[in-house]
Amino acid sequence: MFSLFWVALLxxxxxxxxxxxxxxxxxxxDQPALALWGVATVGNTLGxxxxxxxxxxxxxxxxxxxFPxxxxxxxxxxxxxxxxGEASLLLSWLxxxxxxxxxxxxxxRLPWWRALAWILVAKGARYALILSLAQSWLGPYC
Incomplete structure (x- = not known):
């Protein structure tokens, strides 16, 4: 799971x-899905x-x-x-x-805590969806 954190962050x-x-x-x-979700969400949010x-x-x-x-x-x-609006950060996973x-x-200069909140929601929802799809599509093949 350590590697997942770094891959998600980078x-x-x-x-x-x-x-x-x-x-x-x-x-x-066979890693626990909830732990994978948390590690990936935190790593990607920090990135x-x-x-x-x-x-x-x-x-x-x-x-x-x-300057570009x-x-x-x-x-x-x-x-x-x-x-x-700052809610556009809900698309930060794209x-x-x-x-x-x-x-x-x-x-x-969006305040840190507001950027963190929007990004965390976006990344968490994305990884929940990915895990859900993995369970339904890949389940029999793992």
Missing amino acids: SATLLPGGSEIWLARQWCL SLVNVALGRYARRFQDRRW ASGKQLARAERWYHRA PVIGDPLTVMAGVL
């Missing part, structure tokens, strides 16, 4: 990776909080020429984020858009 950062297969593999090895921290840190460089977003782009992202959402939460 796959939630800007690094490429996926923890779903590793979770299903661990479940097939997303790394992205939030990176966004918070990156904001101080917004006036630099090499112009002032206009940043203002547009802020308007979108304020319109969509590939491709999930990581930028968590980075944007950091750039826009």
Whole structure:
């Protein structure tokens, strides 16, 4: 389960990776589903909080020429984020858009505890669904 924690954590950062297969593999090895759910959820949530921290840190460089977003782009992202709201972090589990959402939460200085709450709900629901699917689809094959 230690490996599941690290796979889940790293796959939630800007690094490429996926923890779903590793979770299903661990479940097939007769690890307790509730423990797997908790480890994967905590690891993936912490990985997303790394992205939030990176966004918070990156904001101080917004006036630099090499900063990846112009002032206009940043203002547009802020308007979108304020319109969509912090509840958009419920999509933080999605590939491709999930990581930028968590980075944007950091750039826009969303309070830590609110980012944690939204991300934890999203990641927990995702892993519950994955375990449910693994039990129904993979059960006879494990």
